[in-house]
Amino acid sequence: MDLQLAEKRVKDLHNLLNQYNYEYHVLDQPSVPDAEYDRLMRDLIELEGQFPELKTEDSPTQRVGGEILDMFEKVEHQSQMLSLGNAFSEQDLRDFDRRVRQGAGENVSYVCELKIDGLAVSLRYEDGLFTLGATRGDGSIGENITANLKTIRSIPLRLKESVTMEVRGEAFMPRRSFEKLNKAKEENGEEPFANPRNAAAGSLRQLDPRLAAKRNLDIFVYGIANVGDTGVVSHSEGLDYLDSLGFKTNKERKRCESIEKVIEYVQGWTDKRPNLSYDIDGIVIKVDSLESQEQLGTTAKSPRWAIAYKFPAEEVVT
Ligand SMILES: NC(=O)c1cc2c(N)ncc(C(N)=O)c2s1
Numbered sequence: 628m629d630l631q632l633a634e635k636r637v638k639d640l641h642n643l644l645n646q647y648n649y650e651y652h653v654l655d656q657p658s659v660p661d662a663e664y665d666r667l668m669r670d671l672i673e674l675e676g677q678f679p680e681l682k683t684e685d686s687p688t689q690r691v692g693g694e695i696l697d698m699f700e701k702v703e704h705q706s707q708m709l710s711l712g713n714a715f716s717e718q719d720l721r722d723f724d725r726r727v728r729q730g731a732g733e734n735v736s737y738v739c740e741l742k743i744d745g746l747a748v749s750l751r752y753e754d755g756l757f758t759l760g761a762t763r764g765d766g767s768i769g770e771n772i773t774a775n776l777k778t779i780r781s782i783p784l785r786l787k788e789s790v791t792m793e794v795r796g797e798a799f800m801p802r803r804s805f806e807k808l809n810k811a812k813e814e815n816g817e818e819p820f821a822n823p824r825n826a827a828a829g830s831l832r833q834l835d836p837r838l839a840a841k842r843n844l845d846i847f848v849y850g851i852a853n854v855g856d857t858g859v860v861s862h863s864e865g866l867d868y869l870d871s872l873g874f875k876t877n878k879e880r881k882r883c884e885s886i887e888k889v890i891e892y893v894q895g896w897t898d899k900r901p902n903l904s905y906d907i908d909g910i911v912i913k914v915d916s917l918e919s920q921e922q923l924g925t926t927a928k929s930p931r932w933a934i935a936y937k938f939p940a941e942e943v944v945t
Pocket residue numbers: 709710711740741742743744745747797849850911
């Protein structure tokens with residue numbers, strides 16, 4: 628095969644493998660059997676072996692990077708990763724709603740989202756390519772864990788549009804993976820992780836990406852850091868935009884026209900929580916209109932237009 632033909636074949640294989648990966652890990656609706664995916668991956672690995680100049684950073688073969696790092700370098704976030712104020716009761720939610728309506732007017736609607744119990748991360752894309760993944764750190768400076776985040780299959784290496792943006796999400800370990808990992812640890816006489824959040828954090832802190840790749844981590848993307856540049860006018864529209872780019876967002880989100888509806892959503896999930904395949908520790912409630920978010924602004928560390936309702940800590944049955 629000559630270089631020109633190889634270039635065309637490599638491009639086709641990238642598109643096919645990215646699409647099949649998206650269907651399997653983001654939509655959970657694979658359209659081809661695993662054997663077909665593996666066959667195409669083997670073809671791409673072989674072609675990259677014959678034509679090394681065709682092996683690119685964003686190739687599906689490059690998800691699990693080679694070298695073992697000796698440390699994580701520090702990186703500065705383009706915009707601060709804020710933390711959320713907490714609500715612990717219905718009254719706290721009504722007080723939040725009153726403050727929002729005082730600051731942004733009576734006609735306000737909210738978006739309710741499950742608060743994933745994992746590790747907040749920031750993902751940077753340049754011209755559609757995943758270029759940097761970082762932990763939250765202190766909100767301004769985080770750690771560069773790009774190599775480990777690349778191993779999470781629901782993180783696209785290339786977006787469906789060549790946009791430059793920074794998105795926020797929560798990396799987490801599904802409960803089944805957590806139970807499997809702890810069983811293996813106990814069989815090896817190792818200390819098990821206390822909960823999936825610690826297991827996810829411990830996995831993303833591995834200096835060898837091949838170890839992180841074995842931990843079956845996942846992510847839900849939930850925000851756009853530079854949302855002003857995208858032209859969307861509401862948070863819910865921003866989440867739909869993230870879906871259209873190929874990101875995995877959480878489908879349980881709900882737009883609520885009043886705090887009463889928010890309280891209903893919170894009560895509903897208090898009972899349904901155990902049915903989820905991942906841990907949540909609350910519900911995030913955000914003002915939907917970006918103009919109203921702008922009007923409300925932020926305190927030094929938290930947005931005035933969002934709050935996290937925290938579920939009561941579960942009694943640990945010893
Ligand atoms: N600290 C934060 O700002 C957030 C933390 C989280 C979290 N752990 N899970 C979901 C969301 C969300 N859907 O917005 C947020 S937002």
